[in-house]
Each structure stands twice: as structure tokens, then as C-alpha cells.
Amino acid sequence: MTHPHDIPNQPRRLLGKRIPLVDAKRKATGQAVYTDDIRLPGTLVGKILRSPHPHAKILSIDTGKAEALPGVHAVLTGREAPARFGVLPVSQDETALAVDKVRFIGDNVAAVAAEDEATALEALGLIEVEYEPLRAFLDMEQSLEPVPEELRLHTKTVGGTNIHKEVSQEFGEVDRAFEEAAWKKTRDFRFIGVTHAFTEPMCTLAWFDADDRLTIWSATQVPHYLHRALSKVLEMPMHRIRVVRPCVGGGFGGKSDPFPHEMVAALLSRKCRRPVKILFDREEVFYSNHGRHPSKIRFGLAVGKDGTIRALDIDALIDGGAWGSFGVVTTYYNGVLANGPYRVDNFRYHGRRVYTNKPPCGAMRGHGAVNTRFAYEVLLDEAAHDLGLDPAEFRLRNALPPNTKTVNEFRITTSGIRECIERAVEASEWKRKKGNLPFGEGIGIAGGFYISGSALPIHWDDIPQSTVHLKVDLDGGVTIHSMAAEIGQGSDTMLAQIVAEVLGLDIGFCRVRTHDTDTAPIDLGSYSSRVTFMAGNAARQAAENLRARLLRAAADLTGYPVEVFVLREGEAVNVTRPEIRVPYLEAVRRAMKECGALQATGSYRSPPMGGKFKGAAAGLSPTYSFQAFVAQLKVDLETGKPRVLDVWAAHDCGRALNPLAVEGQIEGSVHMGLGQVLSEAFLYNGGNVLNPNLCDYRTLSPTETPRIHPILVETNDPEGPFGAKECGEGPLLPVLPAVANALYDAIGVRFYELPITADRVFRALERQRKRRAVKDLAAR
Amino acid sequence: MTRTRILRLKINGHEREVAAEPNAILLDVLREGLGLTGTKRGCDMGTCGCCNVLLDGRPVNSCLVLAWDCEDREITTIEGLLPEDPGALHPLQEAWAETGGSQCGFCSPGFIVTAEALLREDPEPTETRVREALSGNLCRCTGYKKIVEAVLKAARSGRGVEVGS
Numbered sequence: 001m002t003h004p005h006d007i008p009n010q011p012r013r014l015l016g017k018r019i020p021l022v023d024a025k026r027k028a029t030g031q032a033v034y035t036d037d038i039r040l041p042g043t044l045v046g047k048i049l050r051s052p053h054p055h056a057k058i059l060s061i062d063t064g065k066a067e068a069l070p071g072v073h074a075v076l077t078g079r080e081a082p083a084r085f086g087v088l089p090v091s092q093d094e095t096a097l098a099v100d101k102v103r104f105i106g107d108n109v110a111a112v113a114a115e116d117e118a119t120a121l122e123a124l125g126l127i128e129v130e131y132e133p134l135r136a137f138l139d140m141e142q143s144l145e146p147v148p149e150e151l152r153l154h155t156k157t158v159g160g161t162n163i164h165k166e167v168s169q170e171f172g173e174v175d176r177a178f179e180e181a182a183w184k185k186t187r188d189f190r191f192i193g194v195t196h197a198f199t200e201p202m203c204t205l206a207w208f209d210a211d212d213r214l215t216i217w218s219a220t221q222v223p224h225y226l227h228r229a230l231s232k233v234l235e236m237p238m239h240r241i242r243v244v245r246p247c248v249g250g251g252f253g254g255k256s257d258p259f260p261h262e263m264v265a266a267l268l269s270r271k272c273r274r275p276v277k278i279l280f281d282r283e284e285v286f287y288s289n290h291g292r293h294p295s296k297i298r299f300g301l302a303v304g305k306d307g308t309i310r311a312l313d314i315d316a317l318i319d320g321g322a323w324g325s326f327g328v329v330t331t332y333y334n335g336v337l338a339n340g341p342y343r344v345d346n347f348r349y350h351g352r353r354v355y356t357n358k359p360p361c362g363a364m365r366g367h368g369a370v371n372t373r374f375a376y377e378v379l380l381d382e383a384a385h386d387l388g389l390d391p392a393e394f395r396l397r398n399a400l401p402p403n404t405k406t407v408n409e410f411r412i413t414t415s416g417i418r419e420c421i422e423r424a425v426e427a428s429e430w431k432r433k434k435g436n437l438p439f440g441e442g443i444g445i446a447g448g449f450y451i452s453g454s455a456l457p458i459h460w461d462d463i464p465q466s467t468v469h470l471k472v473d474l475d476g477g478v479t480i481h482s483m484a485a486e487i488g489q490g491s492d493t494m495l496a497q498i499v500a501e502v503l504g505l506d507i508g509f510c511r512v513r514t515h516d517t518d519t520a521p522i523d524l525g526s527y528s529s530r531v532t533f534m535a536g537n538a539a540r541q542a543a544e545n546l547r548a549r550l551l552r553a554a555a556d557l558t559g560y561p562v563e564v565f566v567l568r569e570g571e572a573v574n575v576t577r578p579e580i581r582v583p584y585l586e587a588v589r590r591a592m593k594e595c596g597a598l599q600a601t602g603s604y605r606s607p608p609m610g611g612k613f614k615g616a617a618a619g620l621s622p623t624y625s626f627q628a629f630v631a632q633l634k635v636d637l638e639t640g641k642p643r644v645l646d647v648w649a650a651h652d653c654g655r656a657l658n659p660l661a662v663e664g665q666i667e668g669s670v671h672m673g674l675g676q677v678l679s680e681a682f683l684y685n686g687g688n689v690l691n692p693n694l695c696d697y698r699t700l701s702p703t704e705t706p707r708i709h710p711i712l713v714e715t716n717d718p719e720g721p722f723g724a725k726e727c728g729e730g731p732l733l734p735v736l737p738a739v740a741n742a743l744y745d746a747i748g749v750r751f752y753e754l755p756i757t758a759d760r761v762f763r764a765l766e767r768q769r770k771r772r773a774v775k776d777l778a779a780r
Numbered sequence: 781m782t783r784t785r786i787l788r789l790k791i792n793g794h795e796r797e798v799a800a801e802p803n804a805i806l807l808d809v810l811r812e813g814l815g816l817t818g819t820k821r822g823c824d825m826g827t828c829g830c831c832n833v834l835l836d837g838r839p840v841n842s843c844l845v846l847a848w849d850c851e852d853r854e855i856t857t858i859e860g861l862l863p864e865d866p867g868a869l870h871p872l873q874e875a876w877a878e879t880g881g882s883q884c885g886f887c888s889p890g891f892i893v894t895a896e897a898l899l900r901e902d903p904e905p906t907e908t909r910v911r912e913a914l915s916g917n918l919c920r921c922t923g924y925k926k927i928v929e930a931v932l933k934a935a936r937s938g939r940g941v942e943v944g945s
């Protein structure tokens with residue numbers, strides 16, 4: 001079968017095939033090297049002293065005793081490196097260590113580097129800090145009040161409060177649409193925080209060596225942002241800093257900011273000129289957080305008589321914790337990403353993100369879109385129910401078509417929402433089951449919509465968002481240099497697949513080097529689901545440039561015009577006379593004659609797009625993914641425990657370059673989404689994290705995870721590399737509301753607060769039983 | 781420290797000597813003392829299974845085991861599953877790589893040694909049995925589906941290779 005993105009005359013070898021990840025064997029044998037597996041001679045243990053107060057002034061820090069302890073090589077306080085950093089240029093509000101005040105329990109106060117862990121811990125105990133506690137802001141509402149300057153968490157806030165960011169947008173005529181609507185409802189939803197819970201704790205190893213250069217190995221999703229932040233905080237030019245990304249044990253957004261502990265390790269190493277490693281224990285991972293923002297969302301939905309969505313009116317209050325992080329983006333995303341996958345003509349959004357004295361929140365898989373999506377899809381379900389419409393049919397009626405613009409000027413190229421709904425409905429036998437399952441069993445549907453990378457980079461400059469360099473030397477192996485971070489999502493494999501495909505080679509010819517800023521060109525890293533689309537396009541372009549050189553060489557060697565050659569199966573073949581062929585290695589040698597080792601470059605930059613209004617850039621993406629999921633579950637009527645049995649997960653990934661990897665992303669997303677809807681909760685008592693461990697913070701285990709049926713919908717995006725778009729985050733979105741809607745189908749109760757744990761369901765069932773009993777009594 | 785003792789440990793079929801204090805944890809001895817970094821540290825409190833190794837053929841959280849208690853017992857780590865034949869993989873490792881059992885891979889060593897213990901006991905487990913046997917291991921990337929598939933596939937492929945001693 002030919003395919004719109006096929007290379008002419010070149011058989012498809014790798015794309016669309018189930019290719020094991022290029023690092024799969026290393027990972028299965030324990031040979032993959034993560035940051036904590038690296039051993040450098042003379043490495044010291046770095047430890048951070050953490051704040052016992054949620055909000056307090058630091059009056060003094062006395063490090064004398066700690067410094068005098070034998071085995072201690074360096075002690076660091078915030079005043080030694082006061083330069084501010086942060087992932088977004090607009091929120092530079094973090095420092096390596098607290099300077100004047102601490103902002104949450106667990107905040108970084110001072111640090112030591114010592115011969116071993118016991119000495120480092122003892123030294124921390126010898127540091128004397130004098131605090132003056134301040135009023136702590138632990139609830140979002142408290143942060144809305146205007147307060148004197150010393151009670152503000154940061155200098156830049158909205159109108160003298162602790163509001164970090166406030167945004168408003170309106171398109172169309174929302175009030176009128178609500179007035180005229182046949183059905184409308186506004187509901188309040190509450191979401192508790194959740195966190196990434198990756199298995200590898202944060203770890204960083206810094207070495208300021210005799211050449212006066214810093215090398216830092218760190219578990220990071222975005223080496224480039226780390227590189228920038230280090231340069232700023234250490235006040236050193238970037239070329240004297242080398243960032244190395246070893247294998248990363250999961251990120252999901254939680255390793256995408258530059259972190260204080262990374263600055264601290266580097267600063268400690270600069271002080272004592274020894275390698276310093278900081279490995280977090282699990283509790284510290286929770287203090288570091290950067291997980292999904294807790295939020296309160298008021299969601300208004302208006303629907304017309306004809307069953308079309310007429311208007312959305314959204315108000316989101318989100319809890320940012322102590323720092324800015326990605327929060328400005330999060331504030332926008334909580335609203336603007338509701339402009340798909342359904343057509344909406346009237347849209348209003350008001351969003352506020354507040355600072356509170358809790359560990360910071362940031363980007364987490366499905367960044368900014370998850371909680372609003374839950375509210376939206378639950379309300380859609382209510383509307384369908386009240387209007388007597390089938391919820392799947394109702395969504396189909398409102399599906400966003402391809403090649404259109406949303407009211408806030410998102411450019412929609414391909415849209416697979418229709419096919420996603422149809423295929424999830426079919427695979428799940430929706431029509432047979434919906435409304436026909438016995439009490440306690442239910443089925444629910446929900447849709448989703450997500451970006452494939454942000455069209456506007458967070459640093460507004462002109463350089464490409466992704467660049468890929470290729471190098472081929474005499475051995476014929478193709479080295480792929482890129483800074484797109486492999487974090488388990490399979491991006492190294494994606495790059496190798498694309499390059500090998502274009503060059504007509506086996507994937508084994510490719511060597512992927514995506515871990516070292518000394519050798520790799522800049523890529524904006526692994527977040528916002530951008531890598532396949534952006535780095536994939538750059539890789540394709542680089543490989544095409546290399547291919548042109550090889551074809552030229554084949555033409556020179558044979559005397560035929562270059563146009564007649566293609567690369568296939570390790571040869572340059574003349575398609576008009578297939579017996580004329582030049583082995584790949586010969587073409588390489590010929591092409592090398594002029595210049596030595598071959599090099600080729602490709603890059604990607606999003607085309608211009610979007611409106612001119614304030615905040616127009618938020619949520620813009622070169623393309624969007626779409627999804628529709630059906631969930632089926634059974635409630636234990638004795639205990640209230642909901643047990644999800646099946647999830648049919650239809651996702652429009654543009655084109656599955658590697659179905660094995662796409663399925664893996666969908667399955668992982670479903671698992672993480674189920675955790676948020678059923679069990680995960682970041683709990684506080686005052687400013688104290690109550691459950692900073694993987695026993696009390698409950699992710700789902702193998703026995704609790706249902707059957708997941710990934711359904712790959714391929715819309716062949718015209719601008720995606722070989723048609724591909726994202727698959728790493730969008731598939732999380734529909735899971736939560738699909739489960740809540742299935743619960744309604746099962747027991748007739750709606751839930752507006754997460755997680756929907758057994759005790760909540762049990763109490764709902766109790767109330768229901770009582771109501772029924774009263775009714776029965778009255779009827780008698 | 782005076783109470784440090786030289787332990788003789790039998791790891792992956794080889795006798796190894798290592799100095800350990802009475803409170804030394806097996807995970808630390810493996811990773812820091814012996815350089816066996818295939819075994820991972822995810823939580824240090826028995827909740828994630830990343831540190832799992834086999835102790836006399838049974839999976840344990842090595843972060844909860846005292847090294848002194850391991851003398852005269854067989855310890856098998858992920859490194860010990862590799863067959864003698866250079867370049868060959870253990871059937872579980874092979875299946876893991878083929879089915880996509882690893883994404884970030886940090887949980888893989890712990891899962892694989894735990895699955896090995898199961899297959900030694902029950903060479904043809906049902907899916908439910910596999911999930912139960914792995915219920916002390918957490919993976920945040922895969923949703924477990926391909927992990928379970930990998931174990932079932934390894935079981936089907938027959939277990940040609942004897943390991944550990």
C-alpha cells in the first residue's frame with residue numbers, strides 16, 4: 001500500500017513497524033547507565049539542609065561548626081549564589097538556595113559536600129539557622145488577599161496579593177449564548193495535587209575540573225534549559241559548561257525544570273574542586289514536586305437545542321506552590337486547551353495561579369489540560385443525559401473538523417476526533433452496553449485534545465527549536481547528534497528509525513548521541529510532546545541532505561544523472577536500470593573524497609501562526625493530537641471500590657512511526673490518568689507533606705491496572721515527520737472523565753472531586769440507599 | 781569502624797568478599813561496595829521493587845535486607861541472569877526487549893528478577909498469577925501491559941537457560 005508520506009521508489013522498511021527500542025537490551029540487562037550509576041574518582045556526597053517552616057525569614061545561618069567537621073569539603077549558603085533562575089524567562093524566581101526567606105517545608109536552605117553520607121548528614125545537623133516564622137499561605141483563597149510586602153512570596157505578584165498570574169480571554173458572545181441555550185449548567189470541580197512519581201529519584205553529579213570547566217551529569221528532560229540556568233547562576237559562559245544526560249528513569253514533566261539541587265551540586269563542586277553527587281531520597285523527590293497543580297475549576301457549559309455546544313465559561317484557580325516554574329503556561333493551558341476537540345464558538349476564560357507555601361507545582365503529563373478536561377467531559381455527559389442524547393453521538397455532532405481554526409485561532413490541520421470516537425465505540429461495543437449494564441456496572445466515554453509541541457519557544461529567539469546533525473565516516477555508521485532527551489519515551493529510536501529509513505539502511509547503522517551538549521546541537525528537549533514532531537522533522541531533513549550527497553556520489557561514479565537514483569537496502573539504485581547500483585559504502589567513500597567525513601544538518605522551526613491578542617501564543621502548536629476513550633468498570637457495592645476493567649483508548653497520533661512505542665505511550669498515559677482519578681493525592685497537614693513516599697502516595701500496581709486496548713488512529717499530518725504527531729501526553733486526558741462518566745452509568749452518581757476513592761463512592765451509595773428508602777416509605 | 785566485618789557473599793554464582801558494617805544494607809553493598817549497579821534504588825523503603833534481587837531464589841527488596849544476613853545464601857542480581865554464552869540474553873530479557881517491557885527501564889531489573897523467581901516456581905503462569913507475582917513492583921511508564929506480555933512470552937518460549945549457580 002502506498003502512503004502519502006512514502007519516499008518515492010523506496011520501499012518502506014522501518015516506519016510503521018514494531019521496532020524494539022534501540023536501548024531495550026541495555027535496559028533489560030541492567031547495563032543502562034543512570035546518573036547514580038556513574039562512579040568518578042573522589043566523588044563527594046552532597047546533601048541539602050531543608051526548611052522546617054512553611055514561610056519564614058532567614059535571620060542568620062552559621063556554618064562554622066559544619067565546616068570544621070572532619071570530612072566536610074564545602075558548605076554553601078544562598079547568599080553565595082543569589083542569581084535568580086527559572087524555566088520561564090518571565091518567572092525567574094528561584095535561587096540555588098534560599099536567600100532571605102524560605103517558602104515551604106522542605107525548601108533548600110544550605111548544602112554540604114562531604115566524604116560520605118554519614119558525615120554530610122552530621123554536618124547538616126551542625127548548621128545553625130535562625131528563622132523568624134511568617135504567616136503561611138496554605139489555601140489558595142488566602143493567597144488572593146492583598147498583603148504587606150514581607151508576606152508576599154515573591155516580589156512580582158498581581159496587585160499586592162500572592163497571585164502569580166491572572167489571565168482573561170473572551171471570544172464570541174458568551175453571555176448571549178448562555179441566555180439562548182436550551183441547556184446550561186455551571187459546576188464547581190475540585191482537584192487535589194498529583195505528582196509524577198517516576199521511579200528514578202532526582203540525581204545529579206557535578207565536576208568542576210582542573211580545566212576550569214564544569215561537567216554535570218543529571219537526570220533531566222531538558223539539558224538545554226539546565227545549561228542556560230547553570231550559566232546564569234554560576235555566572236559562567238555556556239561554553240565552559242557541559243551538560244550530560246545519562247539514562248533518565250522517567251520524567252513526565254517532573255525533570256523538565258532546571259533544579260536548585262543541580263545548581264547546588266555545581267556550586268559545591270566549584271568550591272572544593274571535587275566531583276559532588278546529590279541523590280535525592282524519595283521524600284526529597286516529593287518536596288521537589290513540580291507535579292500537577294491542585295485546582296478549583298468553575299465550568300459553565302451551554303448547549304443548543306440541536307445538540308451543539310454553544311459556549312464555555314471557565315474560571316480556574318490553580319495552586320502553584322512556592323515558585324513560578326512553568327506556571328504562566330499552566331495558567332493559560334487550563335483554559336485555552338478546552339478549544340478542542342469540539343467546535344466552540346463562544347469561549348470565556350478567567351484563570352489565576354497563586355503562590356502558596358507548599359512545594360512548587362509545574363508541568364506534568366497532560367500539562368494544564370487534565371483538570372479542565374475532566375470538568376468539560378463530565379458536563380458534556382450531563383448535558384447528553386439531560387437532552388436524551390447518546391454521549392458518543394453528542395460528541396460526534398460537535399467534533400472539530402480538519403483544516404479549520406478554533407475561535408481562539410488555533411490552526412487545526414488534521415483532526416481524527418471523529419474516527420477516534422467511532423473506533424472506540426465500535427471496539428468497546430458501546431451501543432450494546434450503554435444503559436444496558438446491571439446496576440454497579442457502567443461504561444463511559446470522553447474525548448481529548450493536546451498540542452504536538454509548543455509553536456512558540458519559551459525563549460523568543462530565532463534559532464530552530466530542533467536541530468539534528470549527522471556524521472558518517474569511513475565505517476559507514478551514521479552518528480545522529482541531537483539534544484532531544486531520551487527519557488524512556490523512545491525518542492532515540494524514533495531518530496534512528498527516521499534516519500535509517502531515509503537512507504535505506506538497517507537501523508543498526510545508526511548511533512544515537514543525544515546526551516552531551518558538547519557534541520549535540522540545541523534541541524528544546526523532551527516536554528510539551530514536541531520531540532517526534534520537531535526533532536523528527538529535523539532528523540528527516542538532515543537525512544535527506546545526507547541522502548542528496550550519497551546520490552550525487554552514485555551519479556558521479558556511474559555517469560547517470562542523479563535524479564534516477566534512490567537509496568534502498570544499502571545501495572544506491574538506478575530506478576530506470578535497476579542493474580546499475582552502487583553499494584552504500586562506495587557511495588560514502590566517493591562522497592568523502594572532497595571533504596572527509598560527511599556531515600549533514602537538518603532543523604525545524606514552527607511556521608508562523610496564531611492571533612494577535614494577549615496570550616495568543618499559549619496553546620499554539622503546529623498540530624494537535626485527538627483522542628476518545630471508553631472505560632468500563634464495576635463497583636463493589638459492599639465497599640464502594642470502583643474497579644476499572646477495560647479502557648479502549650483511541651488516539652490520533654498522525655501516523656504511528658513505531659506502533660510498539662505508540663502503544664507504550666498510550667498504556668502508560670492510561671495508567672497515570674487512572675491513578676489520578678482513582679487513588680493518587682498529594683496530601684498536606686498544614687504545610688507538611690503527609691505522604692511523601694510511594695506507599696502512601698498510591699500509584700496503581702500491576703493487579704489494579706485494567707486491560708488497556710490501544711487503538712491507533714492515523715490521520716497523516718501533512719507537516720509531521722512522515723505524518724506523525726504526538727502520543728505521549730494527549731492519551732492521559734480522556735481517562736479521568738471516561739471513568740467518572742462510567743461511574744455515573746454504573747450507580748447514577750456524579751463526582752466533581754478527585755480522586756474518586758472507595759470511601760467516596762461508598763458514601764454516595766449510602767446516601768442513595770437512604771434516599772431510596774425515604775422514597776419507598778413515602779410511596780407506601 | 782571496629783565492627784566492620786568481611787562478609788563472604790555468594791553473588792551470581794561467585795564468592796565475593798566485601799567489608800560491611802552490621803547495619804549495612806544489601807542494596808548499598810551491591811551498588812556501592814561491589815559496583816553491581818544494575819540493581820536500582822527507587823525508594824529505600826520497600827515500596828517500589830526497583831532494588832529487587834533473588835535471595836535463595838526468592839525475590840526480596842534489597843533495600844530492606846541486612847547484608848550480614850546474606851552470608852551463606854545465594855544472591856542473584858540482574859547481572860547474574862545473563863547466560864554464560866557471550867551475547868546471549870536470558871529469555872526474560874529477550875522478551876522484555878522485544879515486547880517493549882522497558883520504557884525508561886529503571887524498574888526493569890527489579891521486575892525481571894521477580895519474574896524469574898515466578899517462572900522458576902511456575903513455568904506456565906496465568907496472566908493473573910503474573911500480575912500477582914509482580915504486585916510488589918511499581919512501573920510508572922508502561923501501564924504494565926507490555927511487562928505482563930513479556931513474562932508470558934518468556935514463559936512460552938520455554939526456559940532453556942539455567943542461571944544463578
Ligand code: FES
Nearest residue numbers: 823824826829843
Ligand atoms: S528501593 Fe527497595 S523497594 Fe524501592
Ligand code: FES
Nearest residue numbers: 883884919920921
Ligand atoms: S519503564 Fe519506567 S518505571 Fe518502568
